Amino acid sequence: MTAAANTNGSKGALKLQQLGRRVGRQQLLESLSLTVQPGEILALLGPSGCGKSTTLRLLAGLDPASSGQILLGDDDITATPPADRGVALVFQSYALYPHLSVERNLSLGPELRGTRPELIKEDINRVLDLLQLQDLRHRKPAGLSGGQRQRVALGRALLRRPRLMLLDEPMSNLDAKLREELRAELQHILRSIGAPVIYVTHDQHEAMGLADRIAVLERGQLQQVGSAEELYRRPANSFVAGFLGNPSINLLSLRPGLLIGLRPEQLRLAPAGATPASTETSLNAQLTTREWLGDRLLLHLSSANGPLKVMRPSSDTLAAGLQPGAHLEVQWSRGDALCFDARSGERIEPS
Amino acid sequence: MNRLLLILWSLGPMLWQLYTSFRPNATLTGNPMQGGWTLEHYQALLGGNPPFWRYLLNSGVVGLSSTLLTLVVAVPCAYGLSRLGRKTARNVNVLVAIAAAFPYVLLFLALLQLARDLHLGNNLLALSLPYTGLSLPLAILLLQASFRDIPPELEEAARLEGLGLWQRLRWVLLPLMAPAIASASLLIFLFCWNEYPIALTWLSRADLLTLAPAMARIAGASVFTVPYGGFAAATVLGSIPLIVLVLVFQRQIVSGLTQGAIKG
Amino acid sequence: MAPALLLLLAVFALPMLQYAWLSTQAQTVLTELEPQPVGLAQWQRLLQDGRFWQDAFQTLRFGLCSVGLELVLGLAVALLLNQPLRGRTLLRTVSLLPWALPTTVMALGWRWIFNDPFGPINLLLAQVGLPTVSFLGDPAITWLSMVWADTWKTTPFVALLLLAGLQTIPADLYEAAALEGANRWQSLRRITLPLLSPYILIAVLFRLAQALGVFDLVQVLTAGGPAGSTESLALYAYINAMRFLDFGYSATLMLAAFLLMLLLSGGAVLLWLVSRPRWAGGQR
Numbered sequence: 100m101t102a103a104a105n106t107n108g109s110k111g112a113l114k115l116q117q118l119g120r121r122v123g124r125q126q127l128l129e130s131l132s133l134t135v136q137p138g139e140i141l142a143l144l145g146p147s148g149c150g151k152s153t154t155l156r157l158l159a160g161l162d163p164a165s166s167g168q169i170l171l172g173d174d175d176i177t178a179t180p181p182a183d184r185g186v187a188l189v190f191q192s193y194a195l196y197p198h199l200s201v202e203r204n205l206s207l208g209p210e211l212r213g214t215r216p217e218l219i220k221e222d223i224n225r226v227l228d229l230l231q232l233q234d235l236r237h238r239k240p241a242g243l244s245g246g247q248r249q250r251v252a253l254g255r256a257l258l259r260r261p262r263l264m265l266l267d268e269p270m271s272n273l274d275a276k277l278r279e280e281l282r283a284e285l286q287h288i289l290r291s292i293g294a295p296v297i298y299v300t301h302d303q304h305e306a307m308g309l310a311d312r313i314a315v316l317e318r319g320q321l322q323q324v325g326s327a328e329e330l331y332r333r334p335a336n337s338f339v340a341g342f343l344g345n346p347s348i349n350l351l352s353l354r355p356g357l358l359i360g361l362r363p364e365q366l367r368l369a370p371a372g373a374t375p376a377s378t379e380t381s382l383n384a385q386l387t388t389r390e391w392l393g394d395r396l397l398l399h400l401s402s403a404n405g406p407l408k409v410m411r412p413s414s415d416t417l418a419a420g421l422q423p424g425a426h427l428e429v430q431w432s433r434g435d436a437l438c439f440d441a442r443s444g445e446r447i448e449p450s
Numbered sequence: 451m452n453r454l455l456l457i458l459w460s461l462g463p464m465l466w467q468l469y470t471s472f473r474p475n476a477t478l479t480g481n482p483m484q485g486g487w488t489l490e491h492y493q494a495l496l497g498g499n500p501p502f503w504r505y506l507l508n509s510g511v512v513g514l515s516s517t518l519l520t521l522v523v524a525v526p527c528a529y530g531l532s533r534l535g536r537k538t539a540r541n542v543n544v545l546v547a548i549a550a551a552f553p554y555v556l557l558f559l560a561l562l563q564l565a566r567d568l569h570l571g572n573n574l575l576a577l578s579l580p581y582t583g584l585s586l587p588l589a590i591l592l593l594q595a596s597f598r599d600i601p602p603e604l605e606e607a608a609r610l611e612g613l614g615l616w617q618r619l620r621w622v623l624l625p626l627m628a629p630a631i632a633s634a635s636l637l638i639f640l641f642c643w644n645e646y647p648i649a650l651t652w653l654s655r656a657d658l659l660t661l662a663p664a665m666a667r668i669a670g671a672s673v674f675t676v677p678y679g680g681f682a683a684a685t686v687l688g689s690i691p692l693i694v695l696v697l698v699f700q701r702q703i704v705s706g707l708t709q710g711a712i713k714g
Numbered sequence: 715m716a717p718a719l720l721l722l723l724a725v726f727a728l729p730m731l732q733y734a735w736l737s738t739q740a741q742t743v744l745t746e747l748e749p750q751p752v753g754l755a756q757w758q759r760l761l762q763d764g765r766f767w768q769d770a771f772q773t774l775r776f777g778l779c780s781v782g783l784e785l786v787l788g789l790a791v792a793l794l795l796n797q798p799l800r801g802r803t804l805l806r807t808v809s810l811l812p813w814a815l816p817t818t819v820m821a822l823g824w825r826w827i828f829n830d831p832f833g834p835i836n837l838l839l840a841q842v843g844l845p846t847v848s849f850l851g852d853p854a855i856t857w858l859s860m861v862w863a864d865t866w867k868t869t870p871f872v873a874l875l876l877l878a879g880l881q882t883i884p885a886d887l888y889e890a891a892a893l894e895g896a897n898r899w900q901s902l903r904r905i906t907l908p909l910l911s912p913y914i915l916i917a918v919l920f921r922l923a924q925a926l927g928v929f930d931l932v933q934v935l936t937a938g939g940p941a942g943s944t945e946s947l948a949l950y951a952y953i954n955a956m957r958f959l960d961f962g963y964s965a966t967l968m969l970a971a972f973l974l975m976l977l978l979s980g981g982a983v984l985l986w987l988v989s990r991p992r993w994a995g996g997q998r
Contacts (some may be wrong), residue, residue, distance in 0.1 A: 208611030469830030553927025583725030
């Protein structure tokens, strides 16, 4: 295989062609086709068990594909052993060697691969500087914080000079505050590799904040690929619409055979009995509870068509003054509403 | 109170041996309150032909070589089993556990035949072969459980870094298994040190005897006129290495014992 | 993996097959130590051999008594060591010592301790004016001395195993039971024993197999005496092979001992399976 020799060579795009994996009767991943350009970050997003980790393991070569191909640059690496793919993977648990210091964690791989010692030293110093780990180089993983461990794991991957960079929920073991702080830094580092990056997560904020494009998976099937904005504005189906956006979209069956998707932040309130403008639709509802979220208010309402969430700025005096039990009109412009086929969930362009 | 009873029950017989070993034979069969102390039993043992330390040395040699050989054979096997599916491994493990509990004394005749056919009698290192075979079940169970305790991502990370199987074992897995390997080694060593029926039938030359058959031979021979002082000194000398071993490594031994039983 | 499994087969399975074959052969001095097929003659001989039946009974008696005693004492020691006592580690180490010593070494020691009249026990008895006990010279007593010596050596093993089991039982179970008014005996019977039963089973199976193969202890402590009253099946098989050079019959004896062991172990497993639902109340 020439893949190993190419580790430091030019970086090519990653192309998945109808990639699939089944174990026994279970189809873990079904015919996934995707292209990721060098320097591009693609987030694989979905609930647990959707096939995103399966995809990652196929790309790393840890599990064999049952069908389809993986192309990296000009090489077909579908059957290449993991070590020869030039792939780096940051594990969810970081998988640092617990018995080795930070420095040895980083140097073990290159040393055993036969890299020249001076070169290793230089590389490690560069990575330690980049990740601000110089002071910790002699510590064992047990003596590091979660964020520091993540950086070591990232450093180990960077030292690999990967042709393809994979990350498996690298933030899930960190607390929420740290996650937000690290996002920009991580994005910067990942882009600097210049290789295709695949980032697995179940956190939509992380996916939207980090990735250039997002691929949403559900039950082993690709639902949609696109930029965060595309997925938010024009979701391919009700699953994508429901998975992206916080609080999640309201899905109401206002007409038979159709589901109407209404984002809570696109809804407005009016006093009961008010008539909507000609471009708007209105629905009578009753307030059940109210959550105060600082600059915004989240109202939970009940209507004849089911429960409804409405997000309003705290400055909305009408919303702020309501008491539970109050009746009111919920209004939206017809252009904002998304229509889905009630049976298949596919989005329908309003006629 | 309970604690005192337990200590007395455990140590009493040993302390009595220690006491006896320093008493002249005449006082042992006469009035126990009279008479002085003596080192003559120890002098007789250590000055005998072969001297008593020879048996300890032989046991040590057999113990070490068997432990080493067992580890060399058991580690790859345990690794292989730990990477099998749970169900398959479970079935194999039931058989291995049965072998571990098997009263191996019943095997001595067949093993003796083997020694005769292959001319392995009176050879300390050859004795490691049956010992390795007999220690394998426990070693496999212990090491396999320990392999399974290592998160699979660690090995996958090493694979992705380009480490081959042996490199992964050498640099990643085995260092993490050091406690389990220590436990297993100690138990194997103890077994080999204490083993009797096979050593009895494989070894006949006096200078090659290991401790266990040597003790039996001392018990059967009448080289000691009124032998109990000599017997006692022999039990003391034969016990000291093991007592030291237990005192130093009790944690590893206990964990090995219990792990072996629980996971097996 | 393959070499290890092959070695296991060579050491454990092959001998059994060899015995199975050898038990249909006569291989003695009379046949000039060459095996000659005799069909089932060895097995017929076994069935009519009074010494075999006596030894089988003695082995069983020894095995059941010592394992039973070790279980009771082992559980007591385990319960003691499971309490948060001062010096628990030292206590555990001390109680482990008898197990670690070679059987032959301490068997020799016990010979002196059981000595009549100069052993410490008899000295003590004499001191308080009681008659001495012929621990090793009376067929009715000697087997009990052997049970004693074996119990001394192997109770630590059973205790440690049960201790490991005890440590898996969550403390809040006992707290819950105490809140419901259970006394110590009730919580031992209702909580400890049922949850400990898998560990007890492991201990029983392992110890039973070892005790029924008892050899070292018998040979050094009593050499099967007095009057053959402590001879075990393993020793009888050994004597047949090494003293009478009757290899065919020795193999037959060992197979018979093995079958006996299988039967008993199977019985123990069955007993456990039957009693488990009652003990655990179908909870686990």
